[in-house]
Amino acid sequence: MIVQKLIGELGPWLWWIVGLLLLGLEVLAPGTFFLWFGLSALVVGTLAIFVEMAWQVEIVLFGVLSLASLLVGRRLMRDTGKGEGDPGLNRRGARLIGQTHRLREAMTDGAGRLVIDDSVWRVRGGDYPAGTLVRITEVDGATLVVEPVEAP
Structure with missing residues (x-):
């Protein structure tokens, strides 16, 4: 009921607020965990501006995008930096x-x-x-x- 009311009143802007809050949390937390959720919320908010969706669809879309971006992002971050740097840097x-x-x-x-x-x-x-x-x-x-x- 509360989710339905929030989404009804704020519409797509709720996703933008959530996305920006998650990106702000990323600054405070180590790693890149919240980055992917924040970007997913911004994408859902942008889509919701142009495409009329039920709030349940928005939440499912957020979950799918979050999972996909988290998996892809982790893979990209893991591969970044391999073979770079000076092996004798600290020696x-x-x-x-x-x-x-x-x-x-x-x-x-x-x-x-x-x-x-x-x-x-x-x-x-x-x-x-x-x-x-x-x-x-x-x-x-x-x-x-x-x-x-x-x-x-």
Whole structure:
């Protein structure tokens, strides 16, 4: 009875109000769940402006459109982003493997520090004097493993 009265008084604008409320809820909620329901309500509201329908048909149409758009939308969102991005994005040290740098200070007891750009890295390797050109061979956590390029 209440649904029938609301639809009778507001007509297609009820669907627009519901659609906009659902889209607003999408902004507050994580994910893209409410987006599909909001878009479905807007589509039903638009159709109801141009085509005279019983309120029961509008509700069934909303349900069908919501389910279809939810399934299609989930599939689209799942496929988006595959194969994109930089695989080494959060592994900055791995990007440094193979690079050569000159030690600014000596390495003693197999450990030292290496300045690369604006960062200071812990390094592990042999005992090398300052000025030795070293190549980064691997990364162990936040420590770079180095070996000399030229004889120490």
